[in-house]
Amino acid sequence: MRSDLHTVAVVGAGSIGCSWAALALAHGIPVHLADPAATARDRAVETVRAHLTALSASADLMDGLHLHADPAEAAATADLVIEAGPERLDFKRELFAALDAATEPDVVLASSSSGFGPSSFQDACRHPERVVVTHPFNPPHLVPLVEVVGGTSTAPETIEAAMTSMRQLDRRPIRVRAELPGHVVNRLQAALWREAYDLIGRGAISVTDLDLAVSNGPGLRWALLGPIATQHLSGGPGGMAHVLEHLGPPMVDWWADLGEPELTPELTGRLVSGVTTELAGTEDQVRLDRDRALQELLALKARLGLDPSHGDAR
Template sequence: MRTDVQVVAVVGAGSIGCSWAGLALAHGMAVRLADPAGIPRDRAADTVAAHLADLHAPAEAAARLTLHSDAAEAAGGADLVIEAGPERLAFKRDLFAALDAATAPDVLLASSSSGFGPSSFQDACTHPERVLVAHPFNPPHLIPLVEVVGGASTSPEAIAAAMSVLHGWGRCPIRVNAELPGHVVNRLQAALWREAYDLVGRGAISVADLDLAVANGPGLRWALLGPIATQHLSGGPGGMAHVLEHLGPPMVEWWNDLREPELTPELTAQLVSGVQEELAAGDDVIRARRDEALRELLALKSRLGLDSAGGDRE
């Protein structure tokens, strides 16, 4: 599989696709961006340009972007194809069949799917061994995490090539060893959201205070080490063994008390109104502040050896 990537085709010019495009351009690639759904070219180009500014990319990077209306045309001649289209299985099957026909057999075909495993669409291809999922965390030009998931027909060489390319782009790829709905990270998020929605729905806490609690408490530690390493450090000299011995039984009681809320219209309205009140400054303003903080946090983690490569884990 190709790892010397010079030309990247990105199919889908939504938020994920444009973010991927900006990342690849910033790392010296030529990018062929296609959007079968017909997103206006000017809008896509402006979005990619904004991402390049986020990354402090050289001015000439934007000149390596070409825009296409046909996915197969964009994929022809590419060394890597990243699909970032709608989460519709029938659409992905048709698209990957077309991408498979348009590219050389040693070109990786990577889907950004947030929930589908590659086995559900790679059998539409003549060369399914080079099809995998490379699920980024939004926005992928800033957040390093990428979940790499192989399917029933994905070759070990394809997995290794994807990991190599992503490392070269400064990403933090993790190998997910099972095909699960939502992969791993979205399942972790869904577990937290389930309890958060229930706590809001039962009146235990407001939307704004719940977000404050996570962002100013566990979220700060999770951003540095993750939940299990953080739990280990909280155990003092005894580490994880001490935590599980003394806090494990109460934690099981908390698990047993968790409920399964229904996403009723009433709860939906409560969540929507709550977050609108919380973000009264406006989504664009908050998003810009968040992205600036992300850049500074990533730089700090790198300086302290707690970066996307895994920190102090020799």
């Protein structure tokens, strides 16, 4: 399977697709970006240009962006095809069949799906062995994480090629070794959101204070090392063994008391109202500030040697 990238095709000119396109362009790789909607293609030009500016990349790299209405046409000369279309299984099955027919058999076909595993659509292809999920974390041009998930028919060399390609784009791929709804990262987020929604629904805490609790507490540490390594360090000389011996039993009791909220109209209203009050119409500025902070945090982690090692395909 090809892993040395000279040309990338991105199918879907939404937020994820434009972010993928900017990332590849910033690495000097020409991009063929496809979307059947002319309005989406028009918006993509400005969006990709803005992302390149955020990456401090030359505006001249925009010369490498080629727009297409037909996904098959965009994919025809690519070394890697990244699908970033709607999260609908019927759409993905039809699209991957067309991409499979339009490309050489050694071109990896990668989906950005946030929840579907490759097994649910790769059988629509003549060469299902080259279909894989490379699920990014939004926005992909800034956040380095990519989950690589194989399906029942995905070849080991496809996984290896996908991991290598993601590293060429300076991403941090992790190998997810089971097909699960939501993969791994979205399940971790969903677990936290479930308890957060329940606590807000109970009236135990406000939306604003809940966000402060995470962003000014465990979120700071998790951004540097992750929850397991952080837990190990909190155990002092005894490390994880000490933590589990002394805090394991009460943690099991906490698990038993975690909530199972229903997303009722009342809870939905409370969440929407709470975050609206919290941000008070500053969403655009907060988003810009967040993205700048992400870049500075990543640079700091690299400088301190806290940049995570690249995942492997074992």
